[in-house]
Amino acid sequence: xxxxxxxxxxxxxxxxxxxxxxxxxxxxxxxxxxxxxxxxxxxxxxxxxxxxxxxxxxxxxxxxxxxxxxxxxxxxxxxxxxxxxxxxxxxxxxxxxxxxxxxxxxxxxxxxxxxxxxxxxxxxxxxxxxxxxxxxxxxxxxxxxxxxxxxxxxxxxxxxxxxxxxxxxxxxxxxxxxxxxxxxxxxxxxxxxxxxxxxxxxxxxxxxxxxxxxxxxxxxxxxxxxxxxxxxxxxxxxxxxxxxxxxxxxxxxxxxxxxxxxxxxxxxxxxxxxxxxxxxxxxxxxxxxxxxxxxxxxxxxxxxxxxxxxxxxxxxxxxxxxxxxxxxxxxxxxxxxxxxx
Amino acid sequence: xxxxxxxxxxxxxxxxxxxxxxxxxxxxxxxxxxxxxxxxxxxxxxxxxxxxxxxxxxxxxxxxxxxxxxxxxxxxxxxxxxxxxxxxxxxxxxxxxxxxxxxxxxxxxxxxxxxxxxxxxxxxxxxxxxxxxxxxxxxxxxxxxxxxxxxxxxxxxxxxxxxxxxxxxxxxxxxxxxxxxxxxxxxxxxxxxxxxxxxxxxxxxxxxxxxxxxxxxxxxxxxxxxxxxxxxxxxxxxxxxxxxxxxxxxxxxxxxxxxxxxxxxxxxxxxxxxxxxxxxxxxxxxxxxx
Numbered sequence: 001x002x003x004x005x006x007x008x009x010x011x012x013x014x015x016x017x018x019x020x021x022x023x024x025x026x027x028x029x030x031x032x033x034x035x036x037x038x039x040x041x042x043x044x045x046x047x048x049x050x051x052x053x054x055x056x057x058x059x060x061x062x063x064x065x066x067x068x069x070x071x072x073x074x075x076x077x078x079x080x081x082x083x084x085x086x087x088x089x090x091x092x093x094x095x096x097x098x099x100x101x102x103x104x105x106x107x108x109x110x111x112x113x114x115x116x117x118x119x120x121x122x123x124x125x126x127x128x129x130x131x132x133x134x135x136x137x138x139x140x141x142x143x144x145x146x147x148x149x150x151x152x153x154x155x156x157x158x159x160x161x162x163x164x165x166x167x168x169x170x171x172x173x174x175x176x177x178x179x180x181x182x183x184x185x186x187x188x189x190x191x192x193x194x195x196x197x198x199x200x201x202x203x204x205x206x207x208x209x210x211x212x213x214x215x216x217x218x219x220x221x222x223x224x225x226x227x228x229x230x231x232x233x234x235x236x237x238x239x240x241x242x243x244x245x246x247x248x249x250x251x252x253x254x255x256x257x258x259x260x261x262x263x264x265x266x267x268x269x270x271x272x273x274x275x276x277x278x279x280x281x282x283x284x285x286x287x288x289x290x291x292x293x294x295x296x297x298x299x300x301x302x303x304x305x306x307x308x309x310x311x312x313x314x315x316x317x318x319x320x321x322x323x324x325x326x327x328x329x330x331x332x333x334x335x336x337x338x339x340x341x
Numbered sequence: 342x343x344x345x346x347x348x349x350x351x352x353x354x355x356x357x358x359x360x361x362x363x364x365x366x367x368x369x370x371x372x373x374x375x376x377x378x379x380x381x382x383x384x385x386x387x388x389x390x391x392x393x394x395x396x397x398x399x400x401x402x403x404x405x406x407x408x409x410x411x412x413x414x415x416x417x418x419x420x421x422x423x424x425x426x427x428x429x430x431x432x433x434x435x436x437x438x439x440x441x442x443x444x445x446x447x448x449x450x451x452x453x454x455x456x457x458x459x460x461x462x463x464x465x466x467x468x469x470x471x472x473x474x475x476x477x478x479x480x481x482x483x484x485x486x487x488x489x490x491x492x493x494x495x496x497x498x499x500x501x502x503x504x505x506x507x508x509x510x511x512x513x514x515x516x517x518x519x520x521x522x523x524x525x526x527x528x529x530x531x532x533x534x535x536x537x538x539x540x541x542x543x544x545x546x547x548x549x550x551x552x553x554x555x556x557x558x559x560x561x562x563x564x565x566x567x568x569x570x571x572x573x574x575x576x577x578x579x580x581x582x583x584x585x586x587x588x589x590x591x592x593x594x595x596x597x598x599x600x601x602x603x604x605x606x607x608x609x610x611x612x613x614x615x616x617x618x619x620x621x622x623x624x625x626x627x628x629x630x631x
Contacts, residue, residue, distance in 0.1 A: 052434050112613070116620050119376045119433060123567045124616045127609035130564060134609075138602035253560065257441060264438055295453040302445030306424070309439045313431075 013178055017171035025286070026170045032282025033177040034238045037184050039262040039274035041231035046260070047269030048192050049224045050204030051114075055125030056232060057256040058109070058132045059102045063233025064240035064250055065136060065143060067091075067098030068152045071241070076141045091155045095237045102233020103226050110225030114218055117207075126253065133251030148247035152240050177238055184231045189271050191227060200224055201269075261301060265308050267315025276317055343475035348597045352590040354482045357489030358544045360585030362562060363569030364496055364578055365540030371576020372513045372533045374433060375425060378440040380541050381563030382447035387413050387542030388549030388558065389451060392460050402464045406488070406546050413542020414535045421534035426527065444563075452556040459553035485547045492543055493582055496536070500578060509533060513576055541566075561605055568608035571615055574622025583624060587611075 020026055038060050045053045073088035089097075113124040136143045143149065155176065158164035167173045191197050199220050203210035211217050240246045258281065266277025281301070288297050312319050362384060369377050387409040394405035424443060428436050466480040500506040511519040512529045520526050545562070552558070569588050573580025588608055596604035615622065 050434075052437065112617060116616050119370075119437070120571070120616060120620060122376065122437065123571060123612060126564060127568075127612040130609045131606050131613070134603060134606040138600065257445065260438070260441070293453065295449040298449040299446050299453070302442040302449070305442030305445070306439050309435055309442065310427070313435060 036278035055129035059232035063236030067237035098237035106229025267317035356586030356589035363581035381559030384545035385559035387545030409546035414539035417538025580624035
């Protein structure tokens with residue numbers, strides 16, 4: 001039964017476009033899926049290493065811009081009249097470049113900002129995100145600034161000998177996002193289940209003790225930042241090629257806050273947490289839309305965040321695990337409350 | 342050179358209000374160990390109260406200023422009692438998340454009540470600026486600087502010359518020992534958050550008429566306040582005052598000589614550079630308030 005459960009979930013997820021007629025709901029599912037991938041990447045830093053990165057949207061945006069610019073091509077003039085010209089590449093290579101560039105910026109930002117901890121780290125990470133936003137806004141030659149990058153082409157999958165297939169319709173894009181989400185889930189679950197993941201959790205619990213056990217703290221934190229940034233960059237690239245337009249507002253603090261709310265509500269430091277939290281906050285606007293203006297919706301999210309912090313500080317997934325563990329008879333406990341992840 | 346003098350004058354005037362913002366945040370950060378994401382919202386709140394009293398009700402700018410500071414103090418005290426007091430022993434990240442929730446609520450309430458269109462506040466000061474050789478300064482900005490300096494001095498005296506200030510300093514140094522000596526820690530925390538919030542509201546009320554009042558004006562104000570606090574060192578009022586003027590100067594110079602688009606990036610670059618090379622801030626002695 002326990003082994004069959006993931007397969008059941010997967011089948012349910014894959015069957016959605018077959019019976020779902022409403023294109024708007026499918027659209028919500030796609031964008032929610034993209035933000036769940038981003039939230040999963042944030043969870044690696046926030047939930048497993050315990051570092052509250054409030055600049056996470058930087059990696060999302062860098063992935064989106066790198067991917068879009070690789071696909072669209074650009075012609076920038078650097079200081080002394082030297083032109084850097086890039087011809088358009090296929091969209092799928094843009095995804096790859098987006099992931100790599102985001103991972104590289106994760107390395108650089110991680111190296112620099114993990115010199116400080118706690119409140120200082122939070123503020124430094126916000127600062128990095130704001131600087132990238134202002135660069136995207138002001139480097140008009142590269143990013144078009146507030147005019148936005150438009151006409152970003154969708155991904156084209158080519159199969160050797162079978163021709164190629166462009167992801168024009170929503171159902172195809174849905175499957176692509178699900179595939180990317182599964183890959184991200186596997187990468188993160190393998191990572192946190194490994195020796196590296198245990199080292200990360202150890203340094204979250206007690207950094208001094210961990211370093212006394214010869215765990216190279218900075219190395220593991222930077223590694224987490226690189227993987228996390230790469231996954232966030234992938235999500236950003238998916239977002240850019242789905243919406244076909246991106247502007248500097250993609251770097252706004254509110255997107256980081258959205259990811260943080262998803263992770264905290266679902267349960268930080270659990271693999272299912274970002275998915276549960278992501279689905280909740282992805283669909284709340286759909287449910288609330290007929291009754292409440294956007295500003296009122298945001299007020300409700302803010303209130304919900306405070307309620308979660310007060311009532312369920314660990315989030316929904318650990319709470320549900322605890323209930324089910326109490327509910328089943330002690331002889332049949334298959335899910336211990338503390339065997340996280 | 343003439344251009345430089347003008348930039349210098351602008352920086353001094355902007356710096357006064359930045360210092361107010363920074364002092365408010367640094368005492369909250371220092372005494373309560375709360376990363377206060379709502380600080381910028383209190384700044385916006387101050388500006389909206391002035392708009393309400395001066396423009397919407399027509400009761401005048403000066404009354405609006407007084408009402409804004411009072412309302413900021415009251416709102417701060419209320420928030421401390423309702424939100425922060427129950428979370429006193431929670432870890433800093435949990436409280437930070439709660440403050441982000443409060444920040445979202447406050448900003449969107451402003452958006453809901455006032456709409457997204459920017460509001461302008463008219464003041465009774467003459468339009469023609471004061472011209473001093475190559476430098477011209479509007480009367481409004483001069484008044485803003487004057488009030489800001491008065492409030493800075495008042496806060497400094499409050500911290501250093503009153504019983505409340507002594508209790509605040511004691512709480513900053515060692516909360517348990519201060520409690521054992523009979524300091525009412527609950528009251529000190531409420532007072533600290535109320536004073537800090539009042540200063541933020543004052544900064545917003547003063548800068549509201551200089552710029553425009555919008556629901557998102559608090560975001561940058563929060564982040565700039567963090568930059569000032571980091572620059573000056575945690576809990577250091579003199580440092581925050583200096584930090585406010587330095588940030589304003591760097592912004593003015595950056596906007597004047599590099600590119601006006603990167604004006605707001607200067608604060609963040611300062612944060613990053615200071616954190617990398619001198620994480621205790623430029624003016625840090627040992628960590629203490631005063």
